[in-house]
Amino acid sequence: MAASPDLQAQINHLPHRPGVYKYFDDEGIIYVGKAIDLRKRVSSYFNKNDHNKKTQQLVRNIKRLEFTIVDSESDAFLLENNLIKQHQPKYNILLKDGKTYPYLCLTSERFPRLLPTRNKVADGSRYYGPYATGTAMNVLLELIRALYPLRTCTYNLAPANVAAGKFKVCLEYHIGNCKGPCVNLEDEATYNGYITQIKQILNGDLRIPKQYFREQMGRAAQEMQYELAHQFKVKLDKLDAFQAKSTIVSDTLTNIDVFAIASNEKAAFISYMKVMNGSIILTQTLEVTKKLDEPDAEILGPLVMQLRQDFESEAREVLSNVALELPLPGVALAVPQIGDKRKLLELGLKNVLYLRKEKESMNERGKDLNEVRIMETIKKDLRLKDLPKHIECFDNSNFQGDNPVAAMVCFRNAKPSKRDYRHYHIKTVVGPDDFQSMYEVVHRRYRRLSEEGASLPQLVIVDGGKGQLSMAVKALKDLNLWGQIPVIGIAKRLEEIYVPNDPLPIYIDKRSESLRLFQRMRDEVHRFGITFHRSLRDAGTLKTELTDVKGLGPVTAEKLLNKFKSVKKIRELSEAELVAEVGKAKTKVLQAYFDQQEAEPAE
Structure with missing residues (x-):
């Protein structure tokens, strides 16, 4: 363009x-x-x-x-x-701003605190994360608070303030969650030892904290302090349980970012895993809506940059399932094919493929539920015995009595079933008689279904009022099908719904999904019938015009019509093209006819 x-x-x-x-x-x-x-x-x-x-x-x-x-x-x-x-x-593709992700903040004050936050402040504190969800962050925070007696108060524990006795212990001290550094009951060196181990846990390395609790448990047991030994064992068990829930990748794989992408026509699904010290410490899956049918590599590239920035990754290796070219100096980009890295990538692919399948399944279930709801509404509005999973709608079409035809459209589970659509040439009715035409097509349709042993619809709709409806009922009665197929008529002028044996239309809320589906079917059968009728009418007009040309037989006229579809297109053919189609003699006849038509004044 x-x-x-x-x-x-x-x-x-x-x-x-x-x-x-x-x-x-x-x-x-x-x-x-x-x-x-x-x-x-x-x-x-x-x-x-x-x-x-x-x-x-x-x-x-x-x-x-x-x-x-x-x-x-x-x-x-x-x-x-x-x-x-x-x-x-x-x-x-719209990217999420990482500022909403949660962090754990280790304050820079004396006797540091560990706090959840979503705002990073340049005050000297150390921030860990961000975490993909608040739940993931809280699990880690609760683990650390269960292992170490950290203070939660906001006191300024400067040495002078503590020495002056400005503070009193709080409930956290009495229930054993804090050792009372505010009243000098815990020395700073011991507290900072806890902070060192906490930093290691936050960095994904549990080896030293586990070794510490194991040694403390053994020492307490040797000193026959069995209650204390049990407390250390409980903490060691908590670390083991937390580690068991974490996916251990490999001791040889340290800091790696793993990205996987799978897409369909409408969306792309991305998985991100952050690996540190041989363990997956963070996972994130997301869906982005496609805007321009972008290829996977084009979608994933910016997201790799974005997610690494959001989650403050410093990994020097990025694995993905599509080849990427990114401006990341010093970072290796790879699509692994074998080994532990391939297994890691396949884990990401499993997550993203599951996400895609689940999303597509949810969309299908949503559609199914919507269709069932519509059918339930129709059943309620019309007081039907069965759920109308199969509905057929009829309409007649003619032009000044010429080429009378009819059409039937079929909806299954509230959706068009176009393979079941049918056109009908009216055979037994002379002239424009909508009532008799309706009788004919309804009778023909259900006589054939009965003879073939095919399933009958749970509802029949005829486009028209009481007259068309009564003829459809007569056709069903003549076939001994009356009572087996409910039938209604929809009148065009006021969108009224008529049922047999009731002179007054039934009331259906104008906003009802029932009425909207009936109108949709009525419009669809009207379109389907008009299209068929127009094609017959145009074919008939063209055929008559060409067969009126002296020296041109009906076979030649039909041959030209079938190939070029209109007299206008035939008129625009060159002499050579016409000769190739019908020969020199008939080309002269046609050209003489066209010349005569152009010479005659318009009426």
Whole structure:
């Protein structure tokens, strides 16, 4: 698709430099992209003809563009990411801002505290995380508080304040959760020993804390302090239980980021696993809606950059199931095929494939539930005995009595079943008689189903009022099917629903899903019938016009009609093309006829 002259002039002056480009429509930014070469990348939108429909739609909406030159591809990635989050363009995959993730904060004060937070402050405190969910963070926080007697108060435990006796112990001391550093009952060196072990746990390394509790348990047992030994054993068991819930990858795999992606037509599903010290310490799965049918590598690349930034990863190795080219200096990118790294990647793939399958299954279940609800509503509104899983709707069509036809559409489980649609030529009725035509098609339809032993619908709808309905009822009675198939009529003027043996229409709420489905079926059968009737009418008109040409027989006329569909297209054929179709003699006849038609004045 060619760019407008003004836009093309702007594209021609783009630099061959890395940068970020922004596309605008009349209302604002609609797309942000990055490029190693701005001119080549932007030009590709307008020079290529193989774009998918969504990209074609984007290109049609571009009114102007802006660009920003940057020093490197890495800078382009970061700027693109920030602009997408800032402007939320309609054609971009929208990335979540990492500032909402929770952290654990180890304060920088004397006798540090461990606190949950979502805001990082430059006060010298140490922040761990971020964690994918608050639940994951709280599990770790509760474990640490169960293992170590950390204070939770906000006192300023400066040596002078403690020595002056400014504080009193609180309930946490009395229930054993704190050792009372506020009243100098716990020395700072012992407390800082706890903090050292806590840092190791927060970094995913449980070896030294486990060794510490194991040694303390053994020492207490030797000194016959069995109650104390039991307390250390309980804490050691808590660490073992926590480690058992963590996936141990391999002692040889240290700090690695693992990404896996799987997609369908509408969305992409991404799995991220953060591995530290041989254990998976963080997992995150997410779904992003596709905007331009982007390939997996194009979707995953920015997300790798984003998630590493959000979760403050310093891993020097990134594994993924699609090949990536990212501006990450000093970071190895790989698609492993064998070994422990491949097993790790397959674990991520299992998670993402499960997420995709579950999402697709939920969508299908949602559709099924919606369809069941509609059928239940119809059953209730019409007081039917059975759930109307199979509904058929009839309509007649004719033009001034010519080519009378009828149509039937079939819905199964509240959805069109187009393979069951049927067209009918009216055979026994002369002239435009909707009532008798309705009788004929209903009778023919259910006589055939009965003869074939096929299942009958749970509801029949006829397009029309009491007259058409009564003829449909008569047809069913003549087939001894009356009472087996419920039938209703829908009148066009007021969207009224008629049932047999009741002169007044029944009331159905205008907002009811029942009425909406009936209207949809009525409109569908009308469209289906009109299309059929129009094709017959046009064919009949063309055939009559051509067969009136002297010297041109009906076989030749039908041959031309079937191939070229209209007299206009036949008239536009060159002499050579006509000769190839019908020979020289008939070509002269046709050309003479067309010349005569053009010479005659219009009436």
